[in-house]
Each structure stands twice: as structure tokens, then as C-alpha cells.
Amino acid sequence: MQSCSGNLHLLSKIISISLSSGSNIVAYKLLIFDFDGTLANSFPWVVAILDELAEKFNAIPVDHSKLDELKSYPPRKIMKMHNISIWKLPAILKFTRSRMKTNGESIRCFEGVDAMLQKLKDNDIRMALVTTNTCETVRRVLGDDLYNLFHHFEDKVSLFGKPAALKRIIRKSGLERSEMLAIGDEIRDVEAAKKVNIPFGAVSWGFSNLEVMASHSPEHIFTEMGQIVDLVLSPSFKFDQAV
Structure with missing residues (x-):
């Protein structure tokens, strides 16, 4: 707070x-x-698949209790905190877009x-x-x-x-x-x-x-x-x- x-x-x-x-x-x-x-x-939808993304792309899972803290950080810092290298980004975005296209009715x-x-x-x-x-x-x-x-x-x-x-x-x-x-x-x-x-x-x-x-x-x-x-x-x- x-x-x-x-x-x-x-x-x-x-x-x-x-x-x-x-x-x-x-x-x-x-x-x-x-x-x-x-x-x-779309943020609630993204939060709901964070654990799945971490497992699929061998990233450090996001601590859901610290989501508000992450909102103060630039993207590269967030990536470093969660072991997300820049070369993984195209695959992560492709997967997220595909999931949102087929399972994003709540957005x-x-x-x-x-x-x-x-x-x-x-x-x-x-x-x-x-x-x-x-x-x-x-x-x-x-x-x-x-x-x-x-x-x-x-x-x-x-x-x-x-x-x-x-x-x-x-x-x-x-x-x-x-x-x-x-x-x-x-x-x-x-x-x-x-x-x-x-x-x-x-x-x-x-x-x-x-x-x-x-x-x-x-x-x-x-x-x-x-x-x-x-x-x-x-x-x-x-x-x-x-x-």
C-alpha cells in the first residue's frame, strides 16, 4: 500500500x-x-495462465502475492526475475495469442x-x-x-x-x-x-x-x-x- x-x-x-x-x-x-x-x-485472464506459462517455458513461477509489485517494474526486469530470456519471447507470445484466440471468451x-x-x-x-x-x-x-x-x-x-x-x-x-x-x-x-x-x-x-x-x-x-x-x-x- x-x-x-x-x-x-x-x-x-x-x-x-x-x-x-x-x-x-x-x-x-x-x-x-x-x-x-x-x-x-485482459490482465485477469493472463494471471490465470501464468503458472501454465512458467511450466511450459521453464520460467520461475510468478508469486501471485507480489503482482502489484511487478506493476512497478519495466518488462526486462520482470523477465530477468523469472528466468525469461529474450529468445523465448516469440514462442511465449505465439502460445498466449493462440490460447487467447481459443479460450479468451472472458476478456x-x-x-x-x-x-x-x-x-x-x-x-x-x-x-x-x-x-x-x-x-x-x-x-x-x-x-x-x-x-x-x-x-x-x-x-x-x-x-x-x-x-x-x-x-x-x-x-x-x-x-x-x-x-x-x-x-x-x-x-x-x-x-x-x-x-x-x-x-x-x-x-x-x-x-x-x-x-x-x-x-x-x-x-x-x-x-x-x-x-x-x-x-x-x-x-x-x-x-x-x-x-
């Missing part, structure tokens, strides 16, 4: 980012979403995703999706109507392949980098956006600890789904109103 001083520090960080991001007019024309942990609440979107995506579409905001998951799983979870709202897709991206995927989206979009916003829930998401020099919005409801995400200086922090729409459609919106 975070201390009172820790919570105050996080609140101060969020307000600082919010005020600085609200000082300029925002004119994002393309939002690039991560899927798992940002649009889809649902976060509350408010449908209204948020539809509102963006209704206001001519273009959307893209960059994910390590498959388009088949994304379509099943979102449903055809929401899936078809997206203009660009990059699926089956490797764990550390998001910078390259974002570059492909940038080229296909024909927009300036300042006109697009990447949105995600993990440390590797914000790192990928920084590498290709596009603004980033961190969500509070996904995997990585929000204080850790804030320490990477994202341009925006979203603590509620509706704030994404508020930012894009109301340039003068300041997040300190919602903190």
Missing part, C-alpha cells in the same frame, strides 16, 4: 503534467491505442470504451491500434462495429517492437507527429512513443503502476475513460478538474 506522502507525490505529478498539457491548444487528429490493458481488461472491454470510441468517430477523429495481440482477438472482444471504427492496425507486434509499428502508422497516416497521440498502459508503451517522438497519454486502469508511468513524463494522464474524449474535443480542458 502506498504511503500518504507517496499518494500526495503522485497527485502532485499528475497535476503538474495536467497543467502543462492544458496550457497549449491540443489538435490531435489520430489516436493510436494499445489494446490489452488500455481498451481490454471484455473496460467500461466506457464503446462510448469513447464512438464519440471519437462521430467527431472525425481517426484511430489506430498497435498491439501484440491478433486482429482476430481484437475483433472478437470489441465486436465488429467498434473494430470497424479503426483506420490502421498493427497486430502481432513483438514485445519490444512497438517503435517500429508506430513508425509504420506514422508513414501510413500522412500526419505530423504532433497531430497524433499514442495511448497505453505500460512502461514499454510510453518508451516506444518517446523513441519515435510522438505525444503519449498514460491510462491509470491498466498494468503499470501510475506513479511509475508518470515518472516517464507522458504528455497526458487519463484517470477516467471520458477524459480521452474531453482532451481531444475540448482543447481548453484541464485535467486538474478531474483529479
Whole structure:
């Protein structure tokens, strides 16, 4: 549990980012979403197969009592802690995608995703999706109507392949980098956006600890789904109103 001083520090960080991001007019024309942990609440499903993954790939089992602690660590540290070498990642991702495709019926979107995506579409905001998951799983979870709202897709991206995927989206979009916003829930998401020099919005409801995400200086922090729409459609919106 975070201390009172820790919570105050996080609140101060969020307000600082919010005020600085609200000082300029925002004119994002393309939002690039991560899927798992940002649009889809897939973490409980992943937790349920962790022991199976550890046994199959000779990894050190995850201590389920320390899951919250892991949310503060970057992926390479988590891999090292559990004896997962980088050469195992393609096989692990392939296995996980296959299992999710055939046995992922319990995965649902976060509350408010449908209204948020539809509102963006209704206001001519273009959307893209960059994910390590498959388009088949994304379509099943979102449903055809929401899936078809997206203009660009990059699926089956490797764990550390998001910078390259974002570059492909940038080229296909024909927009300036300042006109697009990447949105995600993990440390590797914000790192990928920084590498290709596009603004980033961190969500509070996904995997990585929000204080850790804030320490990477994202341009925006979203603590509620509706704030994404508020930012894009109301340039003068300041997040300190919602903190």
C-alpha cells in the first residue's frame, strides 16, 4: 500500500503534467491505442495462465502475492526475475495469442470504451491500434462495429517492437507527429512513443503502476475513460478538474 506522502507525490505529478498539457491548444487528429490493458481488461485472464506459462517455458513461477509489485517494474526486469530470456519471447507470445484466440471468451472491454470510441468517430477523429495481440482477438472482444471504427492496425507486434509499428502508422497516416497521440498502459508503451517522438497519454486502469508511468513524463494522464474524449474535443480542458 502506498504511503500518504507517496499518494500526495503522485497527485502532485499528475497535476503538474495536467497543467502543462492544458496550457497549449491540443489538435490531435489520430489516436493510436494499445489494446490489452488500455481498451481490454485482459490482465485477469493472463494471471490465470501464468503458472501454465512458467511450466511450459521453464520460467520461475510468478508469486501471485507480489503482482502489484511487478506493476512497478519495466518488462526486462520482470523477465530477468523469472528466468525469461529474450529468445523465448516469440514462442511465449505465439502460445498466449493462440490460447487467447481459443479460450479468451472472458476478456471484455473496460467500461466506457464503446462510448469513447464512438464519440471519437462521430467527431472525425481517426484511430489506430498497435498491439501484440491478433486482429482476430481484437475483433472478437470489441465486436465488429467498434473494430470497424479503426483506420490502421498493427497486430502481432513483438514485445519490444512497438517503435517500429508506430513508425509504420506514422508513414501510413500522412500526419505530423504532433497531430497524433499514442495511448497505453505500460512502461514499454510510453518508451516506444518517446523513441519515435510522438505525444503519449498514460491510462491509470491498466498494468503499470501510475506513479511509475508518470515518472516517464507522458504528455497526458487519463484517470477516467471520458477524459480521452474531453482532451481531444475540448482543447481548453484541464485535467486538474478531474483529479
